[in-house]
Amino acid sequence: MSEFIYLYRGxxxxxxxxxxxxxxxxxxxxxEGLGAQGHLKDFGxxxxxxxKLIAGKSKTVxxxxxxxxxxxxxxxxxxxxxxxxxxxQLAHGCPIFDTGGAVEVRPVMKM
Amino acid sequence: xxxxxxxxFGVHNLALAEDVVQDAFCRALEVWKFRGVPDQPxxxxxxxxxxxxxxxxxxxxxxxxxxxxxxxxxxSEWMLVxxxxxxxxxxxxxxxxxxxxxxxxxxxxxxxxxxxxxLRFLCGFTVREIAAAFLIGFAAAEKRIVRAKSVLAxxxxxxxxxxxxxxxxxxxxxxxxxxxxxxxxxxxxxxxxAVRADLCREALRLTRxxxxxxxxxxxxxxxxxxxxxxxxxxxxxxxxxxxxIPLAQQDRSRWDVALIAEGEQHLDLAATGDAVSEYHFxxxxxxxxxxxxxxxxxxxxxxxxxxxxxxxxxxxxxxELNRAIALGESExxxxxxxxxxxxxxxxxxxxxxxxxxxxxEFELRCGRETAAHEHFQTAIGLARSPMERRFLxxxxxxxxxxxxxxx
Numbered sequence: 001m002s003e004f005i006y007l008y009r010g011x012x013x014x015x016x017x018x019x020x021x022x023x024x025x026x027x028x029x030x031x032e033g034l035g036a037q038g039h040l041k042d043f044g045x046x047x048x049x050x051x052k053l054i055a056g057k058s059k060t061v062x063x064x065x066x067x068x069x070x071x072x073x074x075x076x077x078x079x080x081x082x083x084x085x086x087x088x089q090l091a092h093g094c095p096i097f098d099t100g101g102a103v104e105v106r107p108v109m110k111m
Numbered sequence: 112x113x114x115x116x117x118x119x120f121g122v123h124n125l126a127l128a129e130d131v132v133q134d135a136f137c138r139a140l141e142v143w144k145f146r147g148v149p150d151q152p153x154x155x156x157x158x159x160x161x162x163x164x165x166x167x168x169x170x171x172x173x174x175x176x177x178x179x180x181x182x183x184x185x186x187s188e189w190m191l192v193x194x195x196x197x198x199x200x201x202x203x204x205x206x207x208x209x210x211x212x213x214x215x216x217x218x219x220x221x222x223x224x225x226x227x228x229x230l231r232f233l234c235g236f237t238v239r240e241i242a243a244a245f246l247i248g249f250a251a252a253e254k255r256i257v258r259a260k261s262v263l264a265x266x267x268x269x270x271x272x273x274x275x276x277x278x279x280x281x282x283x284x285x286x287x288x289x290x291x292x293x294x295x296x297x298x299x300x301x302x303x304x305a306v307r308a309d310l311c312r313e314a315l316r317l318t319r320x321x322x323x324x325x326x327x328x329x330x331x332x333x334x335x336x337x338x339x340x341x342x343x344x345x346x347x348x349x350x351x352x353x354x355x356i357p358l359a360q361q362d363r364s365r366w367d368v369a370l371i372a373e374g375e376q377h378l379d380l381a382a383t384g385d386a387v388s389e390y391h392f393x394x395x396x397x398x399x400x401x402x403x404x405x406x407x408x409x410x411x412x413x414x415x416x417x418x419x420x421x422x423x424x425x426x427x428x429x430x431e432l433n434r435a436i437a438l439g440e441s442e443x444x445x446x447x448x449x450x451x452x453x454x455x456x457x458x459x460x461x462x463x464x465x466x467x468x469x470x471x472e473f474e475l476r477c478g479r480e481t482a483a484h485e486h487f488q489t490a491i492g493l494a495r496s497p498m499e500r501r502f503l504x505x506x507x508x509x510x511x512x513x514x515x516x517x518x
Contacts, residue, residue, distance in 0.1 A: 013137065013140050013141065013144070014133075014137050014140075019237075019239075020136070020137070020140050021140070023140075024140040024143050024144050024148075027144040028143070028144065028147060028148075031144075031145070043145045043146065044145055045145055046141040046142055046144065046145055074141065075141070075144070075145060077145070
């Protein structure tokens with residue numbers, strides 16, 4: 001088994017077609033489903049849409065957000081899967097796709 | 112929550128209060144996605160809203176004018192947090208809800224607009240849910256709310272519930288709005304039973320707020336009794352397919368005895384003063400139904416008597432119709448028909464499906480199936496919801512059965 005990070009990009013819970021509460025519940029059941037199959041190492045955390053960006057040799061600090069709303073990372077989870085294809089397959093059930101969002105699947109680098 | 116924030120921010124900053132609540136709600140959902148819903152989600156939301164309010168007050172206090180009566184305390188960093196803590200105490204929250212409720216029932220607003228505001232600010236309904244509850248389009252509901260909000264924002268401050276005279280003067284409008292809110296849930300057009308039960312539950316909850324603010328008017332007790340006695344039957348009014356079950360065929364063993372007892376207790380409290388209201392008589396009628404062991408054993412004579420009293424203080428064609436139905440139950444279908452036809456100005460009921468349905472019902476009991484069938488057809492043409500239509504179609508079909516198999 002290998003570890004993967006899901007980065008949740010964009011998506012709009014408030015504007016979900018089935019209503020925000022029902023949408024949140026679908027997230028819960030999807031994540032809990034992954035947990036029940038032994039694929040979830042950590043539920044992860046949501047991220048604030050704001051922050052600071054520090055860049056360059058001069059360490060210039062600018063205010064976030066750092067991407068357009070549709071690409072903004074809103075949270076992450078830690079997943080366990082056989083390979084990246086399986087990890088990508090497991091992401092298919094994520095409710096984020098119904099609200100215009102995307103899931104980025106990134107393998108955790110192993111030595 | 113909007114009520115509390117509106118008192119802090121001032122009624123002119125209503126939109127800001129709504130934004131803070133909306134924001135608290137969105138943040139909660141994002142966190143709950145990952146961490147699960149906490150045991151007490153509303154307490155959690157309150158805490159988030161309080162923190163957001165604090166942020167807003169710190170950030171905007173120089174730019175915005177907040178509630179004038181709190182301005183001085185809010186301006187001082189030293190007083191800011193305790194003031195907010197105080198405002199978010201449970202008793203302060205329920206007082207603010209009461210203030211907001213009286214503010215929403217502004218006489219400058221139509222009754223429908225008042226109810227829409229109550230649903231928005233006190234029940235947290237979204238515009239979409241309000242549109243569904245009233246069976247109107249999203250745009251129409253939004254327009255109604257926006258217009259009502261601008262009237263509310265002009266009013267200078269939340270209603271002062273401590274002023275006894277103002278309170279008494281506005282109270283009937285508030286009772287009326289709560290009554291209509293409950294009725295919308297009980298008889299309303301929304302086909303979703305979940306929406307309807309929500310409306311009834313909210314009407315009960317808000318009426319309890321009035322009961323917690325002494326001195327309580329006897330009409331408020333009567334109103335609450337009426338709601339309890341009707342709500343006790345809520346679960347038995349629809350069958351599994353969502354069709355209406357008439358009172359006579361409801362499973363009385365499934366009526367909620369606790370709610371009936373609560374209703375009767377408040378009906379007794381309502382009788383302690385001299386004042387009577389339409390709610391007294393309606394509650395008394397509901398109590399007779401609730402206590403009858405079966406439809407056949409209902410004391411229809413007393414019900415007719417209460418309708419007579421109700422007509423004296425609230426003459427209405429629908430009340431006359433109900434009286435005629437009760438009379439027919441008590442003295443036979445021919446008397447019922449005569450009473451229905453004797454209603455002055457029957458054209459006032461021409462659009463109301465249950466007038467034609469009542470004519471049909473009594474004609475059917477007199478054995479005149481063809482006449483009954485015609486009346487039910489008229490009623491079907493007037494049905495205001497799929498649920499009513501389905502019910503009336505079943506009654507019309509019952510007439511045909513009689514014709515096909517004369518007994």
